[in-house]
Amino acid sequence: MKQRIKRVLAGLFVFVLVFTAAQVSVALTPFNYVLIISIDGARSDIVFCRAESRNIRALSSGGAYTFWAQSIVPSVTLPAHTSMLTGVKASVHKITWNDYKPEKGYVQVTTVFELAKAAGLKTAMFTGKQKLLHIAKPGTVDKFRWVNSNAGVIARAAAEYIIEEKPNLCFVHLPDPDSAGHSWGWGSANQVKSVEDCDKAIGVLLDGLRSAGILDQAFIIISADHGGHGKGHGTTDPRDMCVPFICSGASVKSDYEIQAPVSICDVSGAAIYALGLVIPDTWTGKPIKEVFKETIFTRATASETAQ
Numbered sequence: 001m002k003q004r005i006k007r008v009l010a011g012l013f014v015f016v017l018v019f020t021a022a023q024v025s026v027a028l029t030p031f032n033y034v035l036i037i038s039i040d041g042a043r044s045d046i047v048f049c050r051a052e053s054r055n056i057r058a059l060s061s062g063g064a065y066t067f068w069a070q071s072i073v074p075s076v077t078l079p080a081h082t083s084m085l086t087g088v089k090a091s092v093h094k095i096t097w098n099d100y101k102p103e104k105g106y107v108q109v110t111t112v113f114e115l116a117k118a119a120g121l122k123t124a125m126f127t128g129k130q131k132l133l134h135i136a137k138p139g140t141v142d143k144f145r146w147v148n149s150n151a152g153v154i155a156r157a158a159a160e161y162i163i164e165e166k167p168n169l170c171f172v173h174l175p176d177p178d179s180a181g182h183s184w185g186w187g188s189a190n191q192v193k194s195v196e197d198c199d200k201a202i203g204v205l206l207d208g209l210r211s212a213g214i215l216d217q218a219f220i221i222i223s224a225d226h227g228g229h230g231k232g233h234g235t236t237d238p239r240d241m242c243v244p245f246i247c248s249g250a251s252v253k254s255d256y257e258i259q260a261p262v263s264i265c266d267v268s269g270a271a272i273y274a275l276g277l278v279i280p281d282t283w284t285g286k287p288i289k290e291v292f293k294e295t296i297f298t299r300a301t302a303s304e305t306a307q
């Protein structure tokens with residue numbers, strides 16, 4: 001009888017082991033590379049319904065997307081990008097101005113770059129506006145480059161860096177639709193064309209990832225800081241607030257419309273989750289786990305590995 005009980009217990013033990021292994025094996029290893037692309041002032045309907053955005057549409061249909069991601073209040077460039085890259089609202093990160101003011105220093109809250117650096121990862125920012133330097137706290141961004149030019153030039157500079165240095169977390173800001181919107185109006189022919197220029201720039205970035213040999217290991221997020229209407233933005237009008245949020249990568253669901261409400265704060269959450277890092281409790285930004293086919297493992301951080 002004892003032997004029989006032993007055999008049953010041994011069988012149960014093996015079953016638990018196999019079951020646990022099966023559970024673990026479906027979880028995914030973290031992405032080694034995350035590329036965040038922000039198209040400044042890109043309103044969802046203009047991106048998807050007006051512009052011939054071949055690359056963006058291919059990334060959406062091959063990945064997960066929503067047209068209805070929400071900017072923050074105020075829906076203006078520097079506060080919104082700060083929310084996008086710190087996972088918290090403007091009332092928390094306190095960057096409420098919208099110009100480069102060196103005397104004000106850097107954002108005080110934790111940024112995506114800071115978390116990635118703490119985990120021993122390489123980080124980079126390529127931006128068309130100098131004011132985004134307020135987000136690049138010293139020691140958190142290995143390469144910060146303000147490229148005072150258009151989307152094509154910025155994308156080529158970023159792609160070159162991606163090929164040479166393979167940053168684990170790279171942020172690229174494409175400013176054209178915002179400038180065109182302020183000059184000619186949101187939805188004007190010139191502004192639609194500026195979105196198309198950004199789409200071509202995204203093609204350059206994808207080619208960069210491909211040439212670097214890391215496209216199949218990359219998680220790509222495309223979003224925008226705000227939309228716009230007339231020749232401005234900054235209000236809670238849906239045309240100022242609705243922006244795209246697109247995720248693409250090997251383990252991202254295909255042609256999947258995201259069901260959860262998405263905020264631009266979630267750009268941080270999704271990026272940190274995809275890298276296998278832990279999202280701070282203080283963040284509003286969520287991981288948007290529904291875009292992934294399975295749960296992603298948490299990566300051992302550099303400090304843990306050293307112990």
Ligand SMILES: [Zn+2]
Binds near residue numbers: 076077078226
């Ligand atoms: Zn902007």
